Amino acid sequence: IPGKVVMFGLTLAVFYHLGNGIRHLVWDTGRGLDIKTAGTSTALVIAFALAATAAVWAIAAMTGAL
Secondary structure, three states, X not given: OHHHHHHHHHHHHHHHHHHHHHXXXXXXXXXXXXXXXXHHHHHHHHHHHHHHHHHHHHHHHHHOOO
């Protein structure tokens, strides 16, 4: 169980880092830098990380990898 908790956290961290990396690439173009858009993109990154983590773990559970 502790190993699965750690792996879940690592999966979440990887997807959060991926989402923020894409957000920073968009910011490098000069878009999305105003406060409202930055706040919205923060929520989108968190939602993406949670959804992608849930999807990966659901697939792992369905295939018997857990």
